[in-house]
Amino acid sequence: MKPLNIAVIGGSIAGLTAACLLARSGHGVRVFERSAGPLAGRGAGIVTHPGLRSVLTRCGSPAGAADLGVTVEGRRVLDRDGQVIAERSLPQILAGWGRLYRLLLDALPSDSISYDTALSSVAHQGDQVVACLANGCRVPADLLVGADGQFSMVRSQFLPTVAPAYAGYVAWRAVVDEAALSPKTREAICGHFAFCLPPGEQILGYPVSGREEGIEAKRRFNAVWYRPTPETALNALLTDTGGVRHALSIPPGRIKAEVLAGMRADAERILAPPFTEVMLRADNPFLQAILDIETPTMVPARGVALLGDAAFVARPHVGMDVTKAMEDAAALVDALDAEAGDVGAALAAFDRRRCAYGAAIVARGRDLGAYLQAQQHGAAERLAAERFRSLEEVVAGTAVPPDVALG
Ligand SMILES: Cc1cc2nc3c(=O)[nH]c(=O)nc-3n(C[C@H](O)[C@H](O)[C@H](O)COP(=O)(O)OP(=O)(O)OC[C@H]3O[C@@H](n4cnc5c(N)ncnc54)[C@H](O)[C@@H]3O)c2cc1C
Incomplete structure (x- = not known):
């Protein structure tokens, strides 16, 4: 050739x-x-x-595989109080993007x-x-x-x-060194692909390798918190500390103090305590519109x-x-x-x-986001979307190749 x-x-x-x-x-x-x-x-x-x-x-x-990322054996779901309400075996390797x-x-x-x-x-x-x-x-x-x-x-x-077509919800992303988390939180979520499903919302998280080279030595915990948000509210969320409106995501360090404070207050009100701790301790949480x-x-x-x-x-x-x-x-x-x-x-x-x-x-x-998207719509769509809120659907379908998830 x-x-x-x-x-x-x-x-x-x-x-x-x-x-x-x-x-x-x-x-x-x-x-x-x-x-x-x-x-x-x-x-x-x-x-x-x-x-x-x-x-x-x-x-x-x-x-x-062993030096690409962190292996977890399975998934678990926490309720608002942090109690484990579902578990499933599903080994996966989770890596830092870097x-x-x-x-x-x-x-x-x-x-x-x-x-x-x-x-x-x-x-x-x-x-x-x-x-x-x-x-x-x-x-x-x-x-x-x-x-x-x-x-x-x-x-x-x-x-x-x-x-890009906006899906009707945003994701807060947070990464925190595992060493900065309390032993109780580490025990609850850091060995798992973990979920918490508050009404209308979803947060998940998993451990990842260190920033670039380290795997086990500098493990971090990566969380993604999905929050229904009308398009009209994006302006306030995505306008940075200098008044610049970002298109669909705003970089770490540029989010307005009141937006961060609102997110943190909601985390304390809504999330299971281990996830609250992750959102409060993360250095530089950032926000992206889902599309x-x-x-x-x-x-x-x-x-x-x-x-x-x-x-x-x-x-x-x-x-x-x-x-x-x-x-x-x-x-x-x-x-x-x-x-x-x-x-x-x-x-x-x-x-x-x-x-x-x-x-x-x-x-x-x-499909996997239909429940979150439906929060912007009428009662009928919210009801139809309930299917993808079931613990079983979320835990079995998230971050699994479609051919595997659909059997
Ligand atoms: C810095 C960074 C961090 C990321 N972190 C994560 C993460 O933690 N988790 C996750 O799931 N996904 C992450 N992503 C997104 C992820 O990489 C993509 O979803 C996926 O891997 C597809 O990658 P891509 O190369 O197609 O696109 P992208 O990763 O978005 O890369 C596109 C590249 O093109 C460059 N580019 C854009 N326009 C031009 C131009 N006109 N001329 C020259 N270059 C241009 C950009 O600078 C960028 O490097 C990240 C992307 C970036 C760039």
Whole structure:
């Protein structure tokens, strides 16, 4: 196969995975990342699935399952008083996002990524697709991979009507060092994938590996608290300390003091005590609006592929966005290998294989979040959505690949 010249836009999970695998297949790859430097030290927790681990191995990472994250044996549900009201065995490996990011970055030759290099548009010139960068450079390629996340510039240029759809609820995310938690809280939740389901809301949490390198030594606890919120209330929540209104999420450290104080007061009023402690002790809780993004095609133009969040964003209940992004990248490389580098044929095969899967993951997220979303609607919808509030549905379906959860 003739090696291709490939431009990857976005140096996060999807982009790094694609770059590693493409380089290992013999192609020439260059990654263009908008951020000024590596994204290390950021991010919270992720659920790993077998698909993620096998793609990571294909990337050449020496990390086995044991040093990827923390293993929990199962799930438990606490009531408002902190009593365990349900348990289920379900072993899973839970990692810090930064840990996975670092493993991927380490697997990639360091000179193949350019930071502080944002894409501003895509052009076509003859057979080539051209990445037009904000610094004025034009980079011709045989294939351009849009791995530029949920607000993808690549997607919005070719599919301008595809936009994030707000789901009617937000998530507070918090990460806290386990060592900062009381022994009672550690005992109650830190060895489990734990839930508490107050009326109309949901919080879950699980232990994750340390910030980058450490696993057991510096374990942290990662919590996600889903709260129904009318769209009209987002303005106040997402306007930061400097008066800037963020689109759909607000970074740690920029949330207004009164918003944080309100969240903390509600945590004390609503949550089981171990979860309250996590929300109160977390250094830098942050807030994101929950949304769905669904593209009709992952090949929006000749010689252009979309991967990961640039194509589909499912609600976090599915726990699959990172795995999906890595599997998208692997599927693209498999298609190029199978079609011996014929970009057009490979992209058509890739689109057939991954687009329906992405849509299914988004649909699964909608189902799992239907109860939370319905809190904004009438009594009939709330009643219909009660199904996905049952302990059994939540505990069995959250962060489990759909084929496993649906049996
Ligand atoms: C810093 C960070 C922390 C995260 N933490 C978590 C977490 O804790 N848990 C979790 O479940 N998910 C987390 N995510 C999201 C998660 O990575 C994605 O949901 C999933 O892995 C798909 O990844 P992606 O590479 O498609 O998109 P993303 O991870 O969103 O990455 C998109 C990348 O493209 C870059 N980019 C965007 N526009 C341009 C442009 N015009 N030119 C060049 N580059 C551009 C962005 O800077 C970013 O690095 C995080 C993402 C980031 C960026």
